[in-house]
Amino acid sequence: MAELNDQQIRRREELSELRELGVDPFPPMYDRTHTSEEVRELFDEEEEHTVRVAGRIMSMRKMGKATFAHVQDAAGRIQVYLRKGDIEQYDVVKLLDIGDIIGVSGKVFKTRVGEISVHADGMEVLCKSLAPIPVPKETKDDDGNVVIHDAFKDKETRYRQRYLDLVVNHDIKDVFVKRSRIISAMRRFFDDRGWLEVETPVLQPMYGGASARPFVTHHNTLDMPFYLRIADELYLKRLIVGGFEGVYEISKNFRNEGMDRTHNPEYTAMEIYVAYKDYNWMMEMTEQCLEYVCSEVNNTTEVVIGEHTINFAGPYKRISMLDAIGEATGQDISSMSTEELATFAKSQGVEIEAGMNRGKLIDELFSEKVEDSLIQPTFITDYPVELSPLAKRHRDNPDLTERFELFVNGAELANAFSELNDALDQRARLEEQAQHRADGDEEAMVVDEDFLHALEVGLPPTAGLGIGIDRLVMLLTNNSSIRDVLFFPQMRNA
């Protein structure tokens, strides 16, 4: 442990002094009757109310024989008034610090300046805080807005010590509460339709369902490698093979790739598979789901992000990938040869590398020319087959797949397709992936024989959808960094 600073030393001394006064600085429980919010609601000029509140001291004004302190609980803050004579051992009050957790019993009253407070007749230390916390102070300006002085805003410390961030910057709790509500609203939406929430392996002997590099670990007893899942797609489809007709999983996935403001090595995805449905049906379901979730958590389908107001009310614009590129470039690329496409892509500012296939070129063109402009929710449909090894070929064009991605605010939010259930086609496509892998593409998929066997047993027509939960939370809470919607974002060792 690092050397103690003067404040840590002092607090340890106070701990001993408390014990000498016969005070247990870490008692096992406190019988709280009201939250800070309930106390404020309870106040009545006519009738006197007695309450027991508890929380962390966030500010303190000691005045010799009386002390005012603000105590913070999950609901907010309440001022307590501790006066010598009213409290059995006022010496204990003198030993209190900002950060200590206390319980206070007493009568609810209003101070001279009108703040509802608790006039203590008893005070118990519930946890002596041994490490000082940042102490921003709040004032109100002439318009009544809260002004925070010396805010605790160092991003690194806030991410590394999120508990401090949550204590001090209590507003940020709202983001995480909303995150929780988003997930539970989505869960409610699926449960109401009779689809089953399931759990599939995080540790997988063979990874699949996406193109990404995995984290590898090792099982000692079995003496074999395991991979942390990059997706749960192949397991969920096995469950549809098994006869479930609607399954979903809210899944932590792990991808051993770059980190930036939209990527964290572990992140949350929701994947759902529904039998006898196709991607057209899935687009409607996605619209309904997002509209529902958004209005449940924000009481409106509109979200303001930067300079844009995004509306999650359906229906969303639908346009095929090739048409979207056509609109953006004024050029119909659907009948171009791969060579023509490469030349055209280059003319549009795409960096061309040797070995880029038709699908890759189209994808690059799309990223370069279209993606950023997709602000309102937009379904981009019918991706090239090379880009979509797990998606069913399009009913009208075997070079394309029945796939869509949903773009919002210039970024991908969801990915879905009519699932490929032709086992022989799936084998051919995975073998092609394996060839890419052999050629050095570390993100290409591997051939999963058991998954192929499941398809041979038979997967009914099925629609599947994946939604990036972190990105959805970012959109609905107006945050531009994934780190701001994760309690504990991954950080390099300090």
Place this chain on the structure above:
RNA sequence: GAUUCCGUAGCUCAGUCGGUAGAGCAACUGACUUUUAAUCAGUGGGUCGCAGGUUCGAAUCCUGCCGGAAUCACCA
């Protein structure tokens, strides 16, 4: 991976032209029984991210490294 910026007391920050470290809050001592950025008087607290270099002298200039942020690239 590239570029730019940042790293000084527990927190927020200042530190000029290179001359040996400052403020507010927090802490400590004293006064104060309705304060609320409490007030008043006083005190202590620093490996200036780390390691080198230049210099009589480095928080300051140079190089490398560590950590962070932003932008870009990569990532269907």
